[in-house]
Amino acid sequence: MSGKQAMPLRQIDLPITFRDLTNYRMETLTFEVVRFHGTYHAILGHPCYSKFMAIPNYTYLKLKMTGPYGVITIGISFQRAYECEVECYEHAAAIVASRELAAIRKVVTEEAPDPKRHSKRSHEHALKIRLGSTPVKQRLCCFDEEKRRAIGEEIAKLLAAEFIKEVYHPEWLANLNLAK
Structure with a gap:
């Protein structure tokens, strides 16, 4: 996140499904739509965890919740x-x-x-x-x-990074040198 505030443009209700092949859970979540340029399409947080009664484990990159046929585990590799x-x-x-x-x-x-x-x-x-x-x-x-x-x-x-700034010296200039 950029660390800057973003005002919601609107809200949208979407059905969200967590599943494996035989066990799944679907709930409708309300998302706030913001004008934010990022690589994420949606960010799931505490409202999602509460609705699904899910428990995130950041150490193992897992999200666990109860399903109709046992525990549903969602995970991703460290790579x-x-x-x-x-x-x-x-x-x-x-x-x-x-x-x-x-x-x-x-x-x-x-x-x-x-x-x-x-x-x-x-x-x-x-x-x-x-x-x-x-x-x-x-x-x-x-x-x-x-x-x-x-x-x-x-x-x-x-x-x-404000490491350099543009200055105007019309009387002298030096060529750029690229390090290889």
Whole structure:
């Protein structure tokens, strides 16, 4: 979960069935529909456990409840649980990064100084170089599509984490260097 609140759009009643081949249990549960982008289609919690009189065991990844012909046990492997966790994390990170990147771009665009207008502040940076040497303009680096995508993803992550921010220095630039 993203840790943010979501207001329910509406409620919907759905029949839910837990079963094995010979023993099953069906109850109608009320779900709240929210505008939440995630990898889960539905989240079952205490209302579900109460209605089915189910007992979850998080250590063994099992859910047990009584059925008409004995105990019904629902379970999942640790490997599949781990894969779901990784998928959920990656999906949430991508959503957060894309939303924060859009917000950061908007803020940076609004706060960007006019590059045509010079002030004392734009001349604070200085390179300590050997006297008598002349600056050399580097040739522009061109990257293939895969490297451009990788650069874009890394920049988006760094911007979202507020590790870097966009600045405007129209008088000097440096080429990107990709570590292999």
